[in-house]
Ligand SMILES: Nc1ncnc2c1ncn2[C@@H]1O[C@H](COP(=O)(O)OP(=O)(O)O)[C@@H](O)[C@H]1O
């Protein structure tokens with residue numbers, strides 16, 4: 001049984017033509033889905049719609065977004081709010097974006113845990129330290145006592161992922177979570193996300209313009225182009241037997257992928 005089903009989803013901004021057209025997609029528990037495609041193809045628009053977080057003017061103009069059997073488009077504002085951060089969490093490209101620069105990590109992290117879970121401050125602190133450790137952040141106590149400007153991009157992104165994971169969401173939507181990081185850190189963060197999936201059985205949709213990252217991480221890959229999902233299949237189907245010329249070009253443009261080494 002799927003945790004998330006997109007059924008003919010179309011999305012438009014401000015009464016203009018759709019920027020996402022009739023997308024169908026299925027996510028099962030514990031699956032990692034990679035969505036790739038050039039800039040402007042509608043990737044961010046698509047996953048933001050799942051959380052009801054479209055930028056102003058954005059609207060789902062057709063289709064259904066079914067999460068655990070219910071169409072999210074019929075949710076009330078209150079139901080959306082309860083869903084966000086609890087059952088579905090989002091991780092953004094800019095790891096600093098979700099963190100407050102003038103407060104220490106620890107106080108934000110503890111507040112976020114206490115806001116979602118019924119726990120004392122001491123319990124929340126322990127939980128935060130534990131999750132930072134699982135993201136392999138060395139010296140978690142020092143991280144808790146730091147401001148964002150004292151952390152590298154990779155550390156901030158791990159903190160953001162740790163904060164999201166503490167809520168044990170069933171689905172994580174990650175929009176280019178590693179694109180702002182340098183290559184070695186990217187690989188580490190990707191590996192840690194995969195470990196978290198194994199540990200918590202979380203489903204993950206990861207948007208990336210790097211098909212190499214998707215090939216490494218994902219069970220299924222979707223390729224978007226000009227608002228349409230032009231390719232969808234298991235990782236090995238998509239990488240070894242792309243149906244669309246556009247996908248084949250993306251694959252051949254990644255030298256380190258070398259055809260199918262990662263699959
Ligand atoms: N806030 C917005 N208002 C109007 N158009 C937008 C807005 N955000 C994105 N778009 C348009 O929607 C299309 C898809 O954008 P986006 O989802 O950001 O693509 P991607 O994440 O694949 O780069 C683009 O043509 C972009 O110009």
Ligand SMILES: [Mg+2]
Nearest residue numbers: 043044045175
């Ligand atoms: Mg985007």
